[in-house]
Amino acid sequence: xALSALAFGLMPALRAGRVDPRDALSEQSxxxxxxxxxxxxxxxxVASQVALAFVLLVGAxxxxxxxxxxxxxxxxxxxxxxxxxxxxxPSARYDSTARARMYATFAKxxxxxxxxxxxxxxxxxxxxxxxxxxxxxALTGTLAGMRESQIVTENRVVSGDYFAAAGIxxxxxxxxxxxxxxxxxxxxxxxxxxxxxxxxxxxxxxQRLRAGGWTSxxxxxxxMISSALIFD
Numbered sequence: 001x002a003l004s005a006l007a008f009g010l011m012p013a014l015r016a017g018r019v020d021p022r023d024a025l026s027e028q029s030x031x032x033x034x035x036x037x038x039x040x041x042x043x044x045x046v047a048s049q050v051a052l053a054f055v056l057l058v059g060a061x062x063x064x065x066x067x068x069x070x071x072x073x074x075x076x077x078x079x080x081x082x083x084x085x086x087x088x089x090p091s092a093r094y095d096s097t098a099r100a101r102m103y104a105t106f107a108k109x110x111x112x113x114x115x116x117x118x119x120x121x122x123x124x125x126x127x128x129x130x131x132x133x134x135x136x137x138a139l140t141g142t143l144a145g146m147r148e149s150q151i152v153t154e155n156r157v158v159s160g161d162y163f164a165a166a167g168i169x170x171x172x173x174x175x176x177x178x179x180x181x182x183x184x185x186x187x188x189x190x191x192x193x194x195x196x197x198x199x200x201x202x203x204x205x206x207q208r209l210r211a212g213g214w215t216s217x218x219x220x221x222x223x224m225i226s227s228a229l230i231f232d
Contacts, residue, residue: 078167107160120162134212141199173205173220186216192224
């Protein structure tokens with residue numbers, strides 16, 4: 001703003017400094033407000049200002065409409081009432097076993113904090129950008145191995161009571177529990193959208209699929225957050 005004021009104020013000041021006061025007074029005495037070049041310049045500046053102001057007004061209106069559409073978009077999760085933070089353990093000090101034990105201990109301590117309803121972890125929060133996009137194909141059902149079942153899914157790894165903590169409704173099946181440890185077969189949750197597209201509306205529970213080279217069984221269906229698979 002300061003540079004704009006300096007730039008647009010300096011030119012008239014320099015121009016006025018080169019004008020003889022007697023000539024200016026004589027021009028005013030004849031009722032003249034400036035020559036034709038000056039008038040054309042003024043008209044051009046006014047037209048340019050009006051045009052730029054109109055462009056800015058249209059842009060502001062489109063921005064406001066876009067923000068409102070984003071606010072009205074159903075993300076599939078509540079956007080309030082949750083405390084979110086990152087927890088990163090250095091691999092040089094924590095192997096996979098120690099990392100899992102640390103996460104479980106931390107979750108237990110968080111559950112004991114007054115006011116905390118549920119605690120869970122996720123590799124990347126929903127609606128925060130792409131993450132682990134894998135080609136996914138159905139291995140069972142009417143579309144097993146067919147091209148119609150080959151889709152790209154967003155994949156997340158969760159722990160604890162993530163669904164309750166994130167406010168994601170469980171539509172069918174059960175939640176992850178102690179049966180789904182590292183020794184158990186791969187088990188996943190899928191969104192309603194994934195079940196509809198990958199399984200053509202069939203019952204999703206017990207169906208098998210391959211995603212990113214991993215073969216897994218669907219043990220639950222959650223609300224519409226994305227075409228995501230969720231691994232324990």
